[in-house]
Amino acid sequence: MERTTIPELEEILGKEVPCLDHGFVRLIDYMGSDESIVQAARVSYGKGTKKVHQNRGLIRYLMRHQHTTPLEMVEFKFHCKLPIFVARQWIRHRTASVNEYSLRYSQALNEFYLPELDVIRKQSKTNRQGRSSETVPEELQQKVFSILERTTQQAWEDYQELEQADIARELARIHLPISLYTEWYWKIDLHNLFHFLKLRLDPTAQYEIRVYAEAIAEIVKIAVPLTWEAFEDYVLYTTNFSRFEMDIIREILTQLPAHINWEELAKSKRLSSREAKEFVDKIKDHRNF
Amino acid sequence: MERTTIPELEEILGKEVPCLDHGFVRLIDYMGSDESIVQAARVSYGKGTKKVHQNRGLIRYLMRHQHTTPLEMVEFKFHCKLPIFVARQWIRHRTASVNEYSLRYSQALNEFYLPELDVIRKQSKTNRQGRSSETVPEELQQKVFSILERTTQQAWEDYQELEQADIARELARIHLPISLYTEWYWKIDLHNLFHFLKLRLDPTAQYEIRVYAEAIAEIVKIAVPLTWEAFEDYVLYTTNFSRFEMDIIREILTQLPAHINWEELAKSKRLSSREAKEFVDKIKDHRNF
């Protein structure tokens, strides 16, 4: 018996995917594959299911029904370089293992995040936590950039002065800005990684962490293509309607001609017959809650 | 300052809610309330938001957008008595604290779960993991009941014989059936409890654990009425459509008269104007992914 190996991953192992001005993500190690998810799912389903479900179908079934424990059987380890303010959002995902560069032990490096002019925006009026989709005058962009640059360089010079005076590193760093780059190893299983990606690929996530989420998504897509496809179809790009919203939709649908054959329609649109049936159950409210 | 107290909960504290033939659930202790969730959410939103969001609106907003960390601020501790096979499903929810009665230290009691005749069913043809919705002849029900009763009583007599021979308790118990009742204290926060309830209130959950989930749901409803309402509307009774299913729905909707004002319709059905706008975005696919 041999370990699961993904040849396409071996090629990109260790290669830096650049993120922002000085950051990167690189895959360092991994365990498992689409096949491992199938294997773990089948121990629950027992003998004789191999013929019934093909791998892709089984993975899609798991994802559609939120049977996510088999996803935990796949693990990724990344090496990341990222600004502290991004690290602070990222670390809130608790179900991961982290080893971070420590400024108590080691000297800081002169690397701070400075945004590209184009992503310098005003506060959004509609989204209290984000930035506006409108660009701002170049003059203002330049001014903001200058302020950020001046401030970080001053902080860096002060840090060097404190270092030269041999002040304890754990103190000499406390005035450094949260745009300073840090590094870490980050290890996480696929179930929890999908949760991270769902939140951090979202358009409302801060641009600077989204850049990292997108870099990781590209790697995961290569690693587990079948599971990634199912994740997009049944998790990432789904639409969830509340109880009241469904009332509206169902009321509207009664205005449609009665003879619409939803099940046939569904099958004509790439849904398997099992999915088509589930779809009709949802539309017609045949589920028993 | 005083601890959050929920007078309605104080009245039911410690009272057993019977479950199955010998089991129960009872609330032993709790921390927090609807108010604690609001308080935790507001530390993120900062000064000045108090007037903007009323409590109910804020809680509904959190639930609709899966901002679930404030839910972790509420904690419940239950005392439960349940058959081992139910305990085995239950314990798979890992983010909880458990102290269970141990048969290594203590003697087993003569309490085994025997199903009521009516819930003895055949294997479902459509749901590989469940039982059929059709009842079976009373004669068969009786026969099954007799087998289960005979078998558990034999196991109990054997256990007593081994106990009398002073065989180590950790060994004397190994032939006891998984229908034996056990007891535990179970402590969990509201976020993780909602996850448990979503899975275990589902019609596909095994009947015997659903009984416990329903008993707990009744208690939670009393404890955090606003949050429970939002949980029902935005989590428990929602409908999730895959990318392809939405394609079908959107195509069908193009066959409707163009002049339907979805936003007005939504407002006429109890949706707030903010929700109505979100609803239209979902229907029209205005979200930018």
Place this chain on the structure above:
Amino acid sequence: MERTTIPELEEILGKEVPCLDHGFVRLIDYMGSDESIVQAARVSYGKGTKKVHQNRGLIRYLMRHQHTTPLEMVEFKFHCKLPIFVARQWIRHRTASVNEYSLRYSQALNEFYLPELDVIRKQSKTNRQGRSSETVPEELQQKVFSILERTTQQAWEDYQELEQADIARELARIHLPISLYTEWYWKIDLHNLFHFLKLRLDPTAQYEIRVYAEAIAEIVKIAVPLTWEAFEDYVLYTTNFSRFEMDIIREILTQLPAHINWEELAKSKRLSSREAKEFVDKIKDHRNF
């Protein structure tokens, strides 16, 4: 039945314990007590143990033998105000719930940590991660203080300028130093809190987080006095010897007069007879591994 209440805690509920120059810790809510730990432990031990163990003895037994699951039955919720660099160390304790003030939603306040002159030290020569125990000349202290003060005030002025230009808050903050104060609600169970305290009360922990650990320790001591005492005796102030170190100790002890009665000696020093026996087993290596 009523909730466990600790009258001594009710008195300090909500009161700020000042930490560093602008920070604080205050207990907001709690669940459980020494009594809850005993209750949870007894469900494992079953009927009839009540007379055998008194509460204090049972708690000490649990702590001595690392039976820590009953400790999870006690929960505390704190409101803390702390510098970002302290928050970054603190958040590494993953088994807790956190809601933090967000600078994406809310404006920063003009509050930065500036160390008292006396704690400004040089890098330790013996401890690569810490600061020296020797004081530095007052002149150097003043100089360091001035640098830190100047730098944070510059950052604050720049922040205000960016705010006035209505730059998105999530960007306007990125040059703010990690000495900026943040706030959060932090909820954790006693088992995990003890782990936090063991690490952060340690003399090698950074001074600025130790201040918070000490404030929390004082509160816990009031909340669960019996458990705290056992924590000090059997966890916090214990000494752990490696296999080889024990070889040395045992060899040295052979040089002592043979007639030393270790068990009697132990009993004369406050150890219970059970503990005295355990002590002799450890010294004489009577454990069977």
Place this chain on the structure above:
Amino acid sequence: MERTTIPELEEILGKEVPCLDHGFVRLIDYMGSDESIVQAARVSYGKGTKKVHQNRGLIRYLMRHQHTTPLEMVEFKFHCKLPIFVARQWIRHRTASVNEYSLRYSQALNEFYLPELDVIRKQSKTNRQGRSSETVPEELQQKVFSILERTTQQAWEDYQELEQADIARELARIHLPISLYTEWYWKIDLHNLFHFLKLRLDPTAQYEIRVYAEAIAEIVKIAVPLTWEAFEDYVLYTTNFSRFEMDIIREILTQLPAHINWEELAKSKRLSSREAKEFVDKIKDHRNF
């Protein structure tokens, strides 16, 4: 760049290590090695530490000082077959991923644990949770064995009868004994695996789970030999003394000749000079708490 590979592990991958009468443990997949732990530790320590610490020394330092986060970078996945009562103890280790054979989906197999005659013992008089070290008469062993065998075979026959009547599998199984074998995939990182092993290799752990812990320990020893050695020396075979016990030891040591050079003694017994210094600090109570 290539994934960490451990040639010695590749040879045993997938091979069953028999446990009890029908059970086994086999390693299915893994990620990381001693080298990965060193790599993760060094990101914290930064540039320039490579020469100072050799790998073995660094790993021993980490283990001695409970810097366990780098251990989380190593992951193992096992396939196990084990009796339900063992699974029930095992699953209490929550920080692992599990996919278990489900008797709701699949038929039970006729495999039950029956103890070898020699491990059938009476209840221990000194250890309330365990079995006695004394053997019992062969006649009693035979009698116990017969009872267990008879009872499990009766349960099996009843199960078959219920299966033939097509009773729902989730019900037909409820009278099966906890000695029934189940199977699962179990994935865990090295830090949490060490915690599992420390508890389950302990002489007070139930014999039947200890058998599995020992099988896993043999595999881990091959996988990460340097880390395993450090685990034995600094965790598994250590001796922990309470505050009061240390008072006794220190008092006794004052009776020894004053001229004992503890540091030299330590060095003569395989301790590094750093460890020797730490040892003296512990003996003389030079640590500052």
